[in-house]
Amino acid sequence: MARAPGPGGRRPLHGPAAPVLERLFAARGLRSGEWWPFLVQEEGTPLPGGLEALSGFVLTRSGDVYGWWLDWAPADAGLAADEGLATGRTGSGGIETGAPGAPQGRYVLDRWWRVAAPEREFAADAEYRGARERLGLP
């Protein structure tokens, strides 16, 4: 399996959800290359955009940790300008738009919460320690 580039790389993630997570985290103020996901899990729900629902956490370079849930909002739920429109399939480069007959909507972080005292909460989690290492945190 290909490994993700280091913390200085442009794409700190690999996997099919990487472009979507990049965009959604950016909409939450997390700059590219300044975060690392951990304890991510596929949730069994295929989303109209082509990805599967995901849950997980993201560590920022400042040491904050946020929990999140990747889901899908249909177009009639309203579109946020910073999240954009997605239709149909997700290609290797990210979102494809304009596919005829494709479901209209957008990926969303349906749940987003800040974890208090993450260093204490995740002290024993190997994936959290790995994420800290990836971001160059002690």
Add this chain to the structure above:
Amino acid sequence: MAAPGAPRASEASAREASGRAPGPGRAEAERVARSATWSPGQLQAHFAKHGREGPYATIEAYDASARETIRVGREFTYLDRTTGARRRGFYDLSTNGFTGVTEDGRRITTYFHPDSGEHYVRGLLESTYR
């Protein structure tokens, strides 16, 4: 396929259905079922998203079912597609319950009833489910 969350006739028949044999693996599964924890906020999030898939009146019932699936389910491993982290999975054919935990068994990462049953757990990245 049994209805999600259907009551088990007995622990023995559930184990027979899931394919788990008695032995050291059972003791390890029991350890994980007892000691694994959900990460902060994750039990609430998972109950909100998956709780309607089974007859779970309370968050405690949902959590208990996740742990029972570890006890009686067939164990396998797979990789998370986003991070490449290895996970341990437990799938109980009798209830179509799937619980995921971290490789060290410290964290429960999910519990749900996949729409496509065994096909889903077999199709996880590098799944060892047979």
